[in-house]
Amino acid sequence: MSAVVSIRGLTRRFTLKGILNGIDLDIQEGEFVALLGRSGSGKSTLLRALADLDHEAEGEGEYSVPDRISVVFQDARLLPWKPVLDNVVLGLRGPDARERGRRALAEVELAGREEAWPHELSGGEQQRVALARSLVREPQLLLADEPFGALDALTRIRMHALLRRLRVSHDPAVLLVTHDVAEAIELADRIVILEDGRIHRDITVNLPAEGEARRERFAELEEELLALFGVRSDTGVGHGERERAQG
Amino acid sequence: MNSLTAIDANAGSALTAPPPAVTARPETPRRAIPSSAGSGRRLGLEKASRFGWALGPFLLVLYWSVLSYTGFLDPRTLPAPWVAVDTAVDLVRTGRLQDNLAISAWRAFQGLLLGSGVGLVLALLSGLSLLGGYVIDGVVQLKRGVPVLALIPFMILWFGIGEVMKVSVIAVTVFVPIYVHTHNALRAIDIKQVELAETLGLTHLEFIRHVVLPGALPGLLLGLRFGVTASWLALVVVEQLNASSGIGYMVTLARNYAQTDVMLVGLIVYALLGLGSDALVRLVQGRALRWRRTLAA
Numbered sequence: 001m002s003a004v005v006s007i008r009g010l011t012r013r014f015t016l017k018g019i020l021n022g023i024d025l026d027i028q029e030g031e032f033v034a035l036l037g038r039s040g041s042g043k044s045t046l047l048r049a050l051a052d053l054d055h056e057a058e059g060e061g062e063y064s065v066p067d068r069i070s071v072v073f074q075d076a077r078l079l080p081w082k083p084v085l086d087n088v089v090l091g092l093r094g095p096d097a098r099e100r101g102r103r104a105l106a107e108v109e110l111a112g113r114e115e116a117w118p119h120e121l122s123g124g125e126q127q128r129v130a131l132a133r134s135l136v137r138e139p140q141l142l143l144a145d146e147p148f149g150a151l152d153a154l155t156r157i158r159m160h161a162l163l164r165r166l167r168v169s170h171d172p173a174v175l176l177v178t179h180d181v182a183e184a185i186e187l188a189d190r191i192v193i194l195e196d197g198r199i200h201r202d203i204t205v206n207l208p209a210e211g212e213a214r215r216e217r218f219a220e221l222e223e224e225l226l227a228l229f230g231v232r233s234d235t236g237v238g239h240g241e242r243e244r245a246q247g
Numbered sequence: 248m249n250s251l252t253a254i255d256a257n258a259g260s261a262l263t264a265p266p267p268a269v270t271a272r273p274e275t276p277r278r279a280i281p282s283s284a285g286s287g288r289r290l291g292l293e294k295a296s297r298f299g300w301a302l303g304p305f306l307l308v309l310y311w312s313v314l315s316y317t318g319f320l321d322p323r324t325l326p327a328p329w330v331a332v333d334t335a336v337d338l339v340r341t342g343r344l345q346d347n348l349a350i351s352a353w354r355a356f357q358g359l360l361l362g363s364g365v366g367l368v369l370a371l372l373s374g375l376s377l378l379g380g381y382v383i384d385g386v387v388q389l390k391r392g393v394p395v396l397a398l399i400p401f402m403i404l405w406f407g408i409g410e411v412m413k414v415s416v417i418a419v420t421v422f423v424p425i426y427v428h429t430h431n432a433l434r435a436i437d438i439k440q441v442e443l444a445e446t447l448g449l450t451h452l453e454f455i456r457h458v459v460l461p462g463a464l465p466g467l468l469l470g471l472r473f474g475v476t477a478s479w480l481a482l483v484v485v486e487q488l489n490a491s492s493g494i495g496y497m498v499t500l501a502r503n504y505a506q507t508d509v510m511l512v513g514l515i516v517y518a519l520l521g522l523g524s525d526a527l528v529r530l531v532q533g534r535a536l537r538w539r540r541t542l543a544a
């Protein structure tokens with residue numbers, strides 16, 4: 001395995017206020033990393049730096065990222081004037097672009113909705129289109145900034161299963177920003193925690209595939225992470241975790 | 248499936264919000280809600296009737312007919328509706344109406360086309376480049392302040408008194424609303440969509456074609472509606488001031504001979520033209536903006 005993402009001493013500041021104060025982080029090929037941190041800790045700032053979207057920020061440091069990067073935002077960000085399939089293949093080159101787009105839509109279980117307008121889809125469906133749009137480009141790195149944050153809990157669980165399947169078939173490295181501790185444990189190989197502009201903790205998940213062992217490891221990790229956050233509700237961590245962590 | 252059940256077991260934590268109440272307790276008072284699909288919404292507008300717009304004009308004509316019939320309205324002030332119809336039939340029979348109408352419509356159309364083209368190009372130049380904005384926008388704002396009437400003497404000086412001058416006057420009037428509304432729409436394009444275009448690796452041309460132009464289309468079409476109206480207004484002005492053909496000329500001539508009925512027919516023709524062309528633009532609007540969900544849609 002080799003690192004597809006390698007970040008060294010990355011700093012970013014807005015109007016003199018340092019947000020990232022020297023980030024060092026490697027992500028291996030095909031590795032799934034979840035990025036946790038309090039609100040305002042700079043998770044989006046880091047993601048936007050990697051996606052080269054942070055034109056208004058100042059900063060130093062080095063990072064290398066692969067050529068093919070896809071970004072999934074919290075909102076699906078579909079162009080409302082384009083039918084679903086056209087959104088998926090937007091900017092995609094090659095004669096078979098539409099065919100690939102169709103296949104990507106089928107993968108996210110939206111076959112048959114190719115010609116629908118984005119506003120005719122539910123929030124979860126729109127986010128699935130956004131996933132299809134990202135994956136049809138066969139990215140080496142998928143950057144996702146709270147992609148399921150706006151979805152209800154049940155839809156989110158379904159999206160987790162979908163994302164795990166897609167990960168197997170496409171095998172990109174993933175950097176997922178999330179507020180949801182359980183989501184991070186559920187999906188990631190590694191969880192990194194951003195605090196005071198630095199990577200504060202780097203935890204390998206090692207979740208057994210199933211059974212009692214899995215439940216135990218899950219609970220253990222969850223407790224550890226919540227303790228790290230001091231389980232303050234403004235971290236976006238819900239009451240469910242708090243009760244279980246304490247109980 | 249195993250992993251899914253594992254989530255269910257462990258990640259009730261994902262359920263940060265309490266689950267929605269599925270069962271209503273019988274003792275809670277409940278409201279019966281009629282469930283006929285497609286019934287009107289509570290706020291906003293009901294579903295529009297196709298010919299709803301005709302109600303106002305119809306009432307106006309009715310009112311006018313009553314006044315004329317009962318003699319309250321002096322025919323020298325305003326002839327009765329049926330007189331206008333008679334005169335129109337006469338004018339059509341002799342060919343005067345349709346000949347002049349064709350000439351006027353052609354002028355307006357040329358002016359509209361030219362003006363829209365210029366307005367769109369200027370809006371793109373000034374909306375998409377900083378320098379373009381600096382150069383163009385101020386000049387257009389200056390032009391907005393100058394009424395057409397004040398411009399016509401110069402236009403005559405530059406273009407003579409022929410068709411070129413007339414079409415130019417119309418174009419100069421039309422381009423302003425097209426420019427203003429398109430420019431506004433361009434500047435209002437969501438930065439999120441720009442970011443999306445960047446992450447998808449769109450080229451500059453693809454960005455303009457897939458993001459900028461469709462995003463500005465509602466503005467352009469709104470500008471076009473104003474532009475169409477403006478084109479008829481400008482047409483009236485040029486034709487009544489300086490022409491030897493066209494509806495405006497017909498009306499001017501009629502005024503010299505105190506033919507109120509012909510003047511009235513001219514007026515009605517203008518109104519119908521305005522209405523018809525606006526309906527046409529609205530039709531285009533409806534087709535081109537099918538993707539939008541608005542209150543009126």
Ligand SMILES: Nc1ncnc2c1ncn2[C@@H]1O[C@H](COP(=O)(O)OP(=O)(O)OP(=O)(O)O)[C@@H](O)[C@H]1O
Binds near residue numbers: 014019037039040046
């Ligand atoms: N364009 C900007 N201009 C000025 N300050 C900014 C800008 N973008 C972000 N910031 C600041 O940088 C800090 C980090 O923001 P960032 O969006 O990265 O946080 P985050 O960790 O993603 O938070 P959340 O979990 O709430 O999304 C915040 O204090 C924010 O106010």
Ligand SMILES: [Mg+2]
Binds near residue numbers: 045
């Ligand atoms: Mg954020």
